[in-house]
Amino acid sequence: MVIGAGDRVGPRLKVKWPVKINTEKGSVEGVTLDLGTDGAFVSCAKPLRLNEVFDMVIIAPNQAIEVKAEVIWSNIYGPDDDITPRGMGVRFLKISSNDRRAIAKAALEHLGSGDMDRGTFEAFQTLIIDPDKVSEK
Numbered sequence: 344m345v346i347g348a349g350d351r352v353g354p355r356l357k358v359k360w361p362v363k364i365n366t367e368k369g370s371v372e373g374v375t376l377d378l379g380t381d382g383a384f385v386s387c388a389k390p391l392r393l394n395e396v397f398d399m400v401i402i403a404p405n406q407a408i409e410v411k412a413e414v415i416w417s418n419i420y421g422p423d424d425d426i427t428p429r430g431m432g433v434r435f436l437k438i439s440s441n442d443r444r445a446i447a448k449a450a451l452e453h454l455g456s457g458d459m460d461r462g463t464f465e466a467f468q469t470l471i472i473d474p475d476k477v478s479e480k
Contacts, residue, residue: 411437
């Protein structure tokens, strides 16, 4: 089953965190443009091909998040501009529950409830076991 952008399971956070992608052919560096607990859009000079599975490390502010991911769409040959940046949409095939919580916690800490709609805030908040530990801004 291919999951498109409209079929996302969870909300996305607009954040630019560096990533390192490791494939059988070598490594690729990029940056997230949006990130959720189920996947991300990764901007990079050489996007991978559709359905390619790879290991990726997301360099979050306080930790490295390791995931196994699959390319679900790729902008290999299209324009590279503000509207359609060069990159790829990936879904996480394997991510630890601690890393999912780290993404959700970062969303709440970096954005705060005032900077996102209520539904998105509540979706990220439910992913954190102890939301009282998240600092409120």
